[in-house]
Amino acid sequence: MALKKKKQPKALSAGRPPVFQRPKSITRKATKALINKHHLLEKRKQQALSKGDATQVAAIDAEIEALGGLESYQEASLQGQRQDRGGDSSSVLMQWLQSSLSAHKEASGRPLKMLEVGALSTQNVCSQSGHFDIVRIDLNSQGEGILQQDFMERPLPKDDSELFDIISLSLVLNFVPDPKGRGEMLRRTTEFLRTPGRYLDSPSLTTNFPSLFLVLPAPCVTNSRYLDEDRLTDIMTSLGYVKVETKTTQRLVYYLWRKEATGKVSGKRFSKKEIRAGSTRNNFAVVLG
Structure with a gap:
């Protein structure tokens, strides 16, 4: 009986999360x-x-x-996002942008506007860099500084003051369950970015801005039946993006896509088409059109 009494509190606590603090x-x-x-x-x-x-x-x-x-x-x-688990994905973005942002700060000092979709923290590397004025949104806000909002329902910009220099979609697109929804999300990003070529006050920005920072689990691109690097590039090109940077690790794939001055949405359709066969492939896909 004594043994059972000792086990009861442990069994109870194991059945639900702690009330006053999260697991470490x-x-x-x-x-x-x-x-x-x-x-x-x-x-x-x-x-x-x-x-x-x-x-x-x-x-x-x-x-x-x-x-x-x-x-x-x-x-x-x-x-x-912990450092021992691979760290904050925005650190990769800052490595790519540091030189152009530093030059811009010396020339202008004007912070760039970032829309961070699926924001989980206000303390990531981008937030602490001092280079960005950040609007953070998430379906389920984790605290002050993060607006509870669905990107797909965010009102479209009414004027230039509501446009952004960069949008971050870090581990967001893969959470959209429908391939058509993923395509629509990518298409919608183009409507929130500034018109290319408007960086005359700071030429150092023209290489990287306006842009989309996209992070996905690596298998979404490296081991999918319906999506590979070439097809993703074709989809993004059809939306008016050009690939500026890319990095692939065992877990993640990172991209920086610049919205081109001459880029226009082509209207080209991308269906769910098998590219690679194999029983070990996953079914991640992006449908556009």
């Missing part, structure tokens, strides 16, 4: 498994929604809530 850490393996599970459930939910299966949607919603909802996904993502 979860393992890399558990982090990856949790994120993957969320992505799978969101994909299944989208399929159920397309079929009009309300019962299945409710069941999947219950599974998502059992995992801790969007909060648990964000917690896992924050764990992934």
